[in-house]
Amino acid sequence: MATPIRCRFPKTSLKAANLVAIEKGAGILKNAIDDDVEYLLVQFRSKQNHGFEDFDNVWNELHFSLVHFACVKRSFRAGFMDAFYSSVLGFIRSPSPTFKSGAIFALHFLYISQPAIWGKRRIRVSTVFVRTETWDLLFNFYVESIKNDTNIEAALIFDKLRKLGAFVFVENEKVNRYLVQESVEFARAINMLDELHQVRVQRIKNEAIDLCMNSRLSSIEQTADEYQRLKKETFYTPQATIATQRHLKETLNVTENRSRLLQNVLLNSTLANDETETMKRMRGLHQQMWNSKRRKLEEQSNKE
Numbered sequence: 161m162a163t164p165i166r167c168r169f170p171k172t173s174l175k176a177a178n179l180v181a182i183e184k185g186a187g188i189l190k191n192a193i194d195d196d197v198e199y200l201l202v203q204f205r206s207k208q209n210h211g212f213e214d215f216d217n218v219w220n221e222l223h224f225s226l227v228h229f230a231c232v233k234r235s236f237r238a239g240f241m242d243a244f245y246s247s248v249l250g251f252i253r254s255p256s257p258t259f260k261s262g263a264i265f266a267l268h269f270l271y272i273s274q275p276a277i278w279g280k281r282r283i284r285v286s287t288v289f290v291r292t293e294t295w296d297l298l299f300n301f302y303v304e305s306i307k308n309d310t311n312i313e314a315a316l317i318f319d320k321l322r323k324l325g326a327f328v329f330v331e332n333e334k335v336n337r338y339l340v341q342e343s344v345e346f347a348r349a350i351n352m353l354d355e356l357h358q359v360r361v362q363r364i365k366n367e368a369i370d371l372c373m374n375s376r377l378s379s380i381e382q383t384a385d386e387y388q389r390l391k392k393e394t395f396y397t398p399q400a401t402i403a404t405q406r407h408l409k410e411t412l413n414v415t416e417n418r419s420r421l422l423q424n425v426l427l428n429s430t431l432a433n434d435e436t437e438t439m440k441r442m443r444g445l446h447q448q449m450w451n452s453k454r455r456k457l458e459e460q461s462n463k464e
Contacts, residue, residue: 241281261314
């Protein structure tokens, strides 16, 4: 996890407008929070498995719960937690089920790990009546996961958060944290930050690595698995044995009547090649790309 960049005297209006206050006269740059959240989710995404336990391991490996102690002033906790929640909710817009699951796990851990002495800050979500409709994205993912029996752990954690009353419905998720004078003084910087936020959301929606493994490839993978299964069943049928027997007689002039040996000939031929091997190689390359991205983020974090 990167060390948050603490600012008391920002040098530019852009940095001043981008501060999340943690105490009077001091703040943390919002992009530092975004970087930490992205690193957490990419670390999770680069794992071989993507269940709740895997996220729990990543969370503990990064000691991510310590982020709460970057802001120990009760009066500044609301804005601080909103900044983290907002950053995580951006990944709900990803087409990747893994990122969506990771985002739900992150919301859960951020919510329950809040120190009891300060109380729980609930997660602000908008509904279908407004443009961002975050709640609908969350709930639709939950319904699809239950219906298709996929990402079940993420669905259960979302349901747990609902029952805990962790969400609060709002018309606008973004809190206006600027005073009137600041809004005028930093108008240009605020507009620029809004544009940069939209760029970030678009990048999440169009993650280049996940575009290499889109839903069509999952469908192809299912077809390859089914084809491989049916092919194996075919190899052990009497018709396959007879066909192999005739093939040996016609090509090698060999007469063989033992079905076990004829089956072995068929199973050792090119017809028995694993039809799923190509997809496995592609999955491996996909995993390598995520590992590479994680390492780059680590290097960037170390430099900072």
